[in-house]
Amino acid sequence: MYFSYTRRLLIICTYLGSIACGLNGLASRAGAQDMLAPVDPRTTVASASHGAAPVADEDLRRRVEAALHSDPYFYDGHVTVSVEKGHVLLSGFVSSEWDLLDAIRIARKAAGNRRVIDNLSIELGGRR
Numbered sequence: 248m249y250f251s252y253t254r255r256l257l258i259i260c261t262y263l264g265s266i267a268c269g270l271n272g273l274a275s276r277a278g279a280q281d282m283l284a285p286v287d288p289r290t291t292v293a294s295a296s297h298g299a300a301p302v303a304d305e306d307l308r309r310r311v312e313a314a315l316h317s318d319p320y321f322y323d324g325h326v327t328v329s330v331e332k333g334h335v336l337l338s339g340f341v342s343s344e345w346d347l348l349d350a351i352r353i354a355r356k357a358a359g360n361r362r363v364i365d366n367l368s369i370e371l372g373g374r375r
Contacts, residue, residue, distance in 0.1 A: 308330045311357045325339045325340050326338070326340075326350060327339045328354070335354055336366060337351070338367065340370040342369070342371065344369060351363060
């Protein structure tokens, strides 16, 4: 079936618009705060009762930073990663809601079963 360029563009925009509207509800600043990674209850209880080792926290911080830096579609120049009480804290700013979701997704994947706390701001145009 043949569609004109304009019709194809309209179909693509409609599809992407519906996806963007769905993501908009997830990506609002208030909705994206304190997003939790999936957690294994056994690990949480063990780490909460014994405390996290400083070396393990530093390794976790480096692993998350490396994951953010190595992603070819995410600019991590304004994002700071820290680990507090075994939880990964992302702070700084990103330039769009999409980047905010990417940062959380990448950090969750690198952090494994650790909690990822989003303290990122969205600065349109990437400027404060």
